[in-house]
Structure formats: structure tokens, C-alpha cells
Amino acid sequence: MHKETKNIFKAVSLIISLLYLMIPLSSGAVLVGNTDNATLSLSPQLSIYRVGPTFTVDITVNTHGQGVDTVAAYINYNTALFAVDVIDYTGSPFTMQAESSTSTPVGMIKITRGVPAPTTVNSTNAKIATLYMRGLGNTTPSADNFNFDFVAGDAGRSAVFMAGTYVLSGVYNAQYTLDGTPPANVSSFTATAGDGQISLSWTNPTTDFAGVTILRKTGSYPTSPTDGTIIYDNNGTSYVNTGLTNGTTYYYKAFSRDIVLNYSSGAQISAIPRDTNAPSPINTLSATALTARTVRLNWTATGDDGSAGTAASYDIRYSTSAITAANFASATQVSGAPAPQISGSAETMTVAGLSGNTTYYFAIKASDESANISSISNVANAITYKTADLNNNGIVNAQDFSILMSYWGSTNRPVADINQDGYVNAQDFSIMMSQWG
Secondary structure, three states: OOHHHHHHHHHHHHHHHHHHHOOOHHHOOOEEEOOOOEEEEEEOOEEEEEEOOEEEEEEEEEOOOOOEOEEEEEEEOOOOOEEEEEEEOOOOOOOEEEEEEOOOOOOEEEEEEEOOOOOOEOOOOEEEEEEEEEEOOOEOOOOOOEEEOOOOOOOOOOEEEEOOEEOEEEEEOEEEEEEOOOOOOOEEEEEEEOOOOEEEEEEOOOOOOOEEEEEEEOOOOOOOOOOOEEEEEEOOOEEEEOOOOOOOOEEEEEEEEOOOOOEOOOEEEEEOOOOOOOEOOOOOOEEEEOOOOOEEEEEEOOOOEEOEOOOOEEEEEEEOOOOOOOOHHHOEEOOOOOOOOOOOOEEEEEEOOOOOOOEEEEEEEEEOOOOOEOOOOOOEEEEOOOOOOOOOOOOOOHHHHHHHHHOOOOOOOOOOOOOOOOOOOHHHHHHHHHOOO
16 A cells, blocks of 8 residues: 555544544443443444444443353344344354344344353453444434343343343443535635646535545546545645646546545546746847848757756747837747757747848747747847848949849849839839949
């Protein structure tokens, strides 16, 4: 058995024991007769049981320091409340049986046993029999409800004999409460996902409550207090379930229970733990103009959790105005951003489709697989080449004019189509002249 399971069982046993001690013992299970001579007892004399499951009751005799040879235990009980399934004589020193019945007459257990002469039994607690019983319906008695049929001196009822002499002076009856009603479910059952953990909280019912058992499963909700992994069994109102796998859905059901382990129908909740550690911001972004319409970006890869691991994606933005954390989302998003490499790797990308002779600002955010997003990177900027600087040497001069003339009249959008209208013509010449020198 796992250590965790053993500890849970110990906790349950302790709770039941403490609650049992709170039951007032003065309300029943008193001595009928006296202890001047032999006495018969039921054990336990006062208890509470759940309706349905089997429980046991021992019948014993205290011979009062004398050897006895015969015992007769006649016990009255309510057949609407109790079922006596088995009378077990294992371990009884009274080895000879004269009578054993649970239903003749209805509502009475009749047991008569003895030992062969010259054997006698002398004990303060000799077992006569063990009754295996079940509760059939709820009852909260105010007096003993499992009683010996006893009248002092009446040998036709419960009796103890020593060589034919009647020596029974008293009996201890029993008072058994039967409870088949479960408590209400816990309320306000919530689950808050974290990194590799889920925090649970709830409110316990205020009556008929001894504790709450919480079970966990993946794939579906637990259906009973034995279906799934027990993660909590106590009477608190919160618990943090750790050691979970991020991205997995965990299903929980909380069963409140009473002292005899009647369980409620259960309150349920589910949650998915996820990584909450965002990638570190990129602080190495640089921008270099390549042509009138392209800029190359370079940076060092960040991680998944802070600067460790590999991020899941990049969100690269550009604008002709300075980019800040406040306006990052409104800047133009670059398509085709590269997949992140492991932290510390060199990353590069060329941004195309830009306008010439224009200052562009660039910024990046990194995301991990749990959609945690880094803060904004440093902002880099670059000025694209003039659109008329056809050879990209940084100046518009006769060499660019010569290139323009070599494409004059072309309609296939060559580099000399400065305004990209599909023709190399006088309009392109006019733009070049406006940027001359």
C-alpha cells in the first residue's frame, strides 16, 4: 500500500475516532440488573453505523470469578432496522451448541451454548458469538435498541448457569444509531490553474459533516469515492495539487462525507495547468536597410521560461512611427517570422515590401507554448534606400540614370520601375530627378 494512501486511512480513522468520542454515552447502554454475579454484554454498547455495510457486534460474558458451563443469550431487535446475516462462533470457549437462531421468533436472536463437564469457563470477557449485521434504515434512538431478553432469575430468558445453578445478575444492552443519509455537497468548488499545479478551494456543509474526499482523473470526472486518485481527505477548505503536467486537463470531484462514511453525490470542477513563466524580452534587435524596399533584422533568440529553452513563436511588428509597449499591437505585423531557435542562437529575417527613403521602427515579442508573451524588445530602426538609388550605393546619380534608361519602356516591373506602377517611363524619371544627388 502506498505511503500516501496509508496516511489517508490513518487520517480518516482519527477523525472517526474523535467524532465517536463526542457522542454522549449517558443516553443509553446502561446496566440492567447488577454486577453481583455474572453479566452478559454487547460490544460495542454505543455506536453509529452506516446503513447498508456489514458491521459486527460481540456477545460476551463476565463470569464474575466463577466457572460456568452454559450461557443463553436472547436478544430483541427491530427487523425493520437490523439484519443479522451471520452468527459466528469462532474463538468462543463455549464449544457445544444447543440453540442458534436469528428469526425464531421474529425479532429475536437466540443462542445457547455450553462446555462439556467437567470443563468450565472463568473469564471477565469470554466470547459467546460475533454477530455480522447490517443497518436497514435510519434511526437515532434515545434509548437502547438492541436488548437482552432478561428478567433476573428467569431461566427461560437470557441466562448463565453453573452446574445447573442460575448465576446471571445483569446485562449490558446496546444503543445503535443507523445513518444512511449523506451530507450536502461542498459548495463554491473552484480550481485555479498554475504552472504544474492546480489550487482547489471550497466551502464545507455546516451539518452532518466529517470531512471531504477529493479524487482526480484525466479523461473524465470521477464517478464515486473510489474512482480515481485520492488527492485530499480531510476537513479543510483548500488544497494545492502539485506535480501536474502542463496542458493536461484534470477532472476533480469532491465528495463530502459524514462520520459513518456516507458520501454526497459530489461537486466537480476541471482545470488545465499551464506554464506561467513568459520568455525574457529580446534586447539585441538590430535593423539594417538592404534596398529601397527591404530591411534585415538580427537578434539573439530568447528562451521559453525566461532565458532558458526555446520559445514557441515570434511576433515581429514595424511602423513608420516609434513603437512602444502601448502601441505595439497597432503596428504592422510581419508575416513569415522564423520559428524560434534555442535560447542564445543568432536569428535573422528580411522584411520586404517597404517604401523607399523611409524610416521604419521594428520590435519583437516572443511567446511560449502556453501563450505567455514576453514584454516588448528594444526598438530598432533603419532608413530604406532612396527609391531612385537603383544600384543601392547610397547616392542617386548618373549611374542610376543609365540604369533607368536601359529599362526605358519596360512593362515587367524591373528595378528601374521606381514607383512600381508597371512601366518605366517619364514618371520614374521625374522621381529620380527629385531625389538627384
